[in-house]
Amino acid sequence: MSDRNDAQAYVDDMARTRGYVLDYHKVMAKQDFPVLQAANDLVGAAYLHQRLLDRRTKELIFIVSLTVMRAAKGHIQSHIRVALDLGVTPQEILEAIEISLPEAGVVVFQHGFEAWKEVVGADGIEPTVSVHDGAGAASA
Template identity: 40%
Template sequence: MVALEEISAGAGRQVTQQLMEISPDLARFVIEFSYGDILSRPIIDNRTKELAIISLLTALGTAKPQLKVHISAALNVGVTEVEIIEAIQQMAIYAGFPAALNGVFSARETFDDRNLI
């Protein structure tokens, strides 16, 4: 929960509480494995982790809600809007332009939600 709070600034708690209502085990898996075992590892900093996650979710092209959560998390840990857009643009090479375009539009929605643009 410490890593979840640090990275998500409270937004992750809301998502996991909603998930607890329908699938408590999955919520526990997300907290314990994703945040407890993986994202809390100290080898790379949270900025780098979030940029990697944004890149992967953009490349997948099927995880818009999760992408928006991690774009917001990246902002929470000090990644700039310009860095986020650059990471997403890089995905056009291997993931394709549709994935990169969808990622950029997800970033814009997240920036709008946070009143950044």
């Protein structure tokens, strides 16, 4: 099997195992396959392989840590989708994201919240009184 076929098989296996493949995985598979394999080995040991924490718990931890780090919205959303596929409810995911509020603050929470809202299709309640658009209002 050629290096390209090995890399393709590896990316396909990542998709099956993780339930997602990030853009950098795809590019690294083609551009520097050995480093992708090394990085993925670390992810496997810490995240994918069954140890004491189950996969649902690990996904919630990942979602919160990515939220606090202000990771790309798509990265957070990929873990939200995996969590949903594993049977985690949208409300459980929101509760996990809310854990970021006391330590990291409202702005960080809003980053994860927006990712969650888009994936689960959550909507809100509109005020029935006249209000400004909120652009200049204090965040809270």
